Amino acid sequence: MKRENEFRYSKLANILREQILSGYIKPGQFLMSENDLCRHYGISRTSVRKSLDQLMKEGLIVKKVGQGTIVSPDLVIPNTKNKVLRIFATSPSHFYEHCMPIIIEQFERENPNVEVKCLGFSSAEFWESVQASMDLGLQPDILLTTDRHFDEIGSDIDFIDLKEHLADSYEMLYPRLKTPFLRDGKLKGAIATFSPVYLAYNPQLFRKHQVPEPSELWTTEEFLQAAKRLTMDTNGDGIDDQYGLTLSSSLGRWPVIALQNGADFKATSGKAPLVKTLNLIHDLLYRYRVATLSPRSMLNSEAYVKGKAAMIMTTSIEMAGWNNVMPGFESKVASLPFGERMGTLLIANVWMIPSASNETELAVRFLQKALSPEIQEKLGKAAGFMSALRPINEKTWNKSMLQSLYMNEDITEHSYFLYELFGDFSLADDMESEMQLFWAGLESADEVADRLLAMMSDRS
Template identity: 45%
Template sequence: MRKKDQYCYSSLTDILREQILSGFIKKDEFLMSENELSKYYELSRSSVRKSLDLLLKEGLVVKKAGLGTFVSPNVTVRKSKRKVLRILTITPSYFVDHCLPFICETFEQQHLDVDIKLLSFPITQFWESLHKCIEMGIQPDICIITDTIFQELKSMDDFVSLDRIMDNELNRMYPKVIDGFRKDASVKAIPVTFSGICLAYNPRMFDKFNVEEPRHGWDKEAFIETARRLTFDTNDDGIIDNYGFSLPSTLNRWNVIAMQHGFDFHKPNKKALLDTLTFMHDMIYRQRSALVSHMQLHRVAFQSEQVAMMLTTTIELAGFGDKLPFEPKFAPMPFGDSPNTLLIANALMVHSASTERELAIQFLQTACHPDVQAKIGESRFLSVLHDINMMKWDPLDLASLHISDGQLHDAFYQHETISNTQMMQEVNQEMMLYWEGMESAEQCAKRLQKILAPRKKVVSR
């Protein structure tokens, strides 16, 4: 059995077990079908089936042919005399998988009378899951979110303002990273790790094909030539199987190329947009030195050493753990004259209705403590504390990541570049033919210009 498969179904088993034992899924209540669980948690049917089989062996669920799987009537919801801190987490999440365990361990060592209970929900259904928890009488104390999820939150009053409570911790952090979690000048979430979109590369492939590694100061022409020299048909079957560059078709990646070309989604510039689309088409179809891919293929190709350079984040690279057979390096992104990048971050929020608010605040303080942040920095994750990154990271890498000065002047959150979620979805939808090479850069640019053009308000009479 592959380790990845084992991890997938054991992780889902843990999620469902905790939902059952906490009372989130009640006695005699049916679980989602195997097909629904597969789509909901983005897992294979076989992984879901193995998870349910484990729960069946533990006596937590009952299977009925033709009906489905439901919670056993003999399950006893756990009640503890110890204090309980409930944390709602997102899945999938590299931060939750790799950093949260040692944050919890550190906190529990300091609070021997406290049990931490984790409830994990798909990132696309997080706020709906939170509301369902509360409706069922399960009050979360802490929520672990991303900057994107934060922007989707409609009721900020449901969460504690942290400005004064966490003042000491906030003063040590990157101001720009904090700004992504402000609402009406109030900090509603404490960031615990972050990253800019960056260009990572595999030095072993550069050495294998005798190509010089990227240097600071290289330009777009040097990048294009480097990608070309790293693209090969290694087995002479007429099909390219080694690419110089991997380019995900998601907006939260290629947007960086557009930004460096000088494109602003708030003030669309036709030339900058056309230059961006032409450049990407050239790489993918004319020079055939870039692999256009969805995110999963993007990661697999880099891990299997069939792609030499990729647009990624330190969070994504850290998520590989020890699965990468090489130590990745970073290069400056040379796509245009504007040295901009996109930011992503993970953060913690305290629910206003928390019954353990003091404990929840102490957990946030633990997550931001320099010792814990230093441990985060040991595993390819960036710390939210500038001093930690200066100690743990190479200065040239920090420069490539746009954070060497501690101010992040050239970094922007996705919601700062495109504030309208619906518009983001429309852009992704309208580019399908472009990515397949079935539409020219000029045709795609014209249609995107229409989507991005200011829309007139309809005045009712």
């Protein structure tokens, strides 16, 4: 994993460098502490220190013993005669890291008098960072966020209607994706990339242990049999260290099982589908012991990419990140086998242009380039990202894969963005807190289902 560690610290160095050179952190100002940088960007102290060492070599920062790290007081940021297009993005983000360089390179080539500057802000405090930046006089021209951040937009920032500006690409969207980012009939967000949550598997492990690879419409029982055969003690110490599935307790993943079983997280859907879902989860974790569990704060893809789990619920965005960090890593897509209903979760990265942008015309032109068929096809082939434009996916990906992702002529009606499913993210957060004993195997499916349904009823 040497290359991945190098990638992590160079990524943080790039973010801090841009924050300094853009003027967001000014000469003489302190950077966040090493502990805060570790927490905000989800990387180790070793990676943080390597990032800071790199910036010190470049003369951008200096360390003050016992106080922290500051931007070099003598740093002079040269003025540019070019127009500057400023983009703020959530970080970490696979799309930001792997697709933005492709889009920017093409845009700057066609617009040689324009310089695109990107600032990455911690996802946990994105809107606070955007507001703080604007208070300091740094006005973003474009925002690149997640679907959840889009839903959390406050009333302090307004965004232009993109529908007319992006009419050509809007017509090519999957019909299901034409409405989620409308507000009062106005298109406030344009999808940069999206993905359903689906099941991925490691074909090398299936072949190594002579387990048949998933068929196009395999059943829950066939999935369980495969998971059992792929769970084992590989080093002879009496402890299973390879599992059929790595499962996350995050609401960004396990509700897929509920959707497939007819539970839509409304009190009206009844108790039976939810109990069936929760029992299946306990089967995987504690009755059959064929799944390893990661906490809700992480998706535990590391177990999968290191060959410690044969299957994982993931997205094309996450998978593209693996492929770009670890070229040659083999992963295939299987149909979801958890229930009879064709339902799953959706996630997206979303473009927005603030009404207060200083370069609205340039920002629109950038989004038109980013969403052009030419660039969308390039992002699919070069970086592995799905497009919201149906013709591009049909050209880039094979029909069988699109069927496994529930993306044929349209996206299945039972596929939802999290904010569509829960309406209020406080409900999702409260549900996660209520399920801690369940995930530890200390509460039955029946017990926790009663409490979750009561919470849903109270919010309805």
